[in-house]
Amino acid sequence: MSEEVKVFGTLGSPMSCRVELALKLKGVQYEYIEEDVHKNKSPLLLKYNPVHKKIPVLLHNGKPIAESLVILEYIEETWKGNPILPEDPYEKAMARFWARFLDEKCLPALWNAAWSPENEREKAVEEACDCLKTLESTLKGKRFFGGDTVGLVDIAAIFIGFWLRVLQEATGQELLSAEKFPDLVKWTDEFVSCSVVKESLPPRERLWAFFKARVAGAMDAQTNASK
Amino acid sequence: MSEEVKVFGTLGSPMSCRVELALKLKGVQYEYIEEDVHKNKSPLLLKYNPVHKKIPVLLHNGKPIAESLVILEYIEETWKGNPILPEDPYEKAMARFWARFLDEKCLPALWNAAWSPENEREKAVEEACDCLKTLESTLKGKRFFGGDTVGLVDIAAIFIGFWLRVLQEATGQELLSAEKFPDLVKWTDEFVSCSVVKESLPPRERLWAFFKARVAGAMDAQTNASK
Structure with a gap:
């Protein structure tokens, strides 16, 4: 067809x-x-x-x-093959709940933790860590959020699986540490190792350069503001 | 069962x-x-x-x-009876799109239009009217957002069908006028006339009193701020 x-x-x-x-x-x-x-x-x-x-x-x-x-x-x-949502209505509702949580809570919290001005940073980091803690407890040692295979929540969490780790390297700020969030870090490793995920990701060095330029821009803005 | x-x-x-x-x-x-x-x-x-x-x-x-x-x-x-979502995946996606639009754009825009401080009011009203205009064009003369029967988007839009009109009475600010939004106002009338919708709504006078108290509170705050 x-x-x-x-x-x-x-x-x-x-x-x-x-x-x-x-x-x-x-x-x-x-x-x-x-x-x-x-x-x-x-x-x-x-x-x-x-x-x-x-x-x-x-x-x-x-x-x-x-x-x-x-x-x-x-x-x-x-396209029905390789389902990314469970069939059971309750399990499906849970997947939808976590996908929304990722977009509505985690994404803005992680963004704020990275880019808030110094004086608001501590609170923003705390909120971001709360989100990661909630996700960590949701994984509960599972391989993927979707269980044994990649599902809707894993796909939605791609900005944690890849973007966040590159961002951390560029900013030097480590939110997602293996010490604090062992299951989430393990998930990240497992997730980006899937060949189909690897194929979908943008080049790491381009993303790193983008974040690095943003860090430099933020520092310039701060220097100018304090002049 | x-x-x-x-x-x-x-x-x-x-x-x-x-x-x-x-x-x-x-x-x-x-x-x-x-x-x-x-x-x-x-x-x-x-x-x-x-x-x-x-x-x-x-x-x-x-x-x-x-x-x-x-x-x-x-x-x-x-509960499969009386479906609130269409079966067709594309129509279903459209319903989900509009339900999200209602929550993410319309609700905050209408709230800001009602409660923003004077100096920010004009912009907030403009944004809220843009949202209503978008909804008006989505209805396109249909009886309900869901077509001939009440569906997910109608249910999600309940804050426009009922809350907004009570709010308008309490604040004296008319955003949703029949002149500007004839289809949307017609939908509102049709929607709140459904017996099952009527049964679900809170008492109008309680909601009115709640909004009226909030208006008074906002006016007090403004008076105190300008003292």
């Missing part, structure tokens, strides 16, 4: 990486279209996601879907 | 109202447990939703589920 599957994304975005990973897990062939989200959004992106004007967008046989978690559920329902 | 279905909610919360409405639509009997979320959260609520410590929580045969949109999907998958 020939079908049109396109992903509008940005290299370095964990959100478009989620979509690519899910498609690869399902064995779905797709065309990737790189968007310049900072300076020059394409007319197609604006047409397909007029509400948020953001990546990622999945285009399937001419029909656009936006919002990464909505896209993941669509992928699950459209 | 005898089963335990309990809803932990708060009178006046559109989020617990969503859960009650969905259960009523499905014809599921449940026990409602009122929570004092401001001053005295019950040990049971803290036990069942340790991550967010918030209502609503649905307890089904001893298993707790939190987050209203997650609960609605669980209800849909557990």
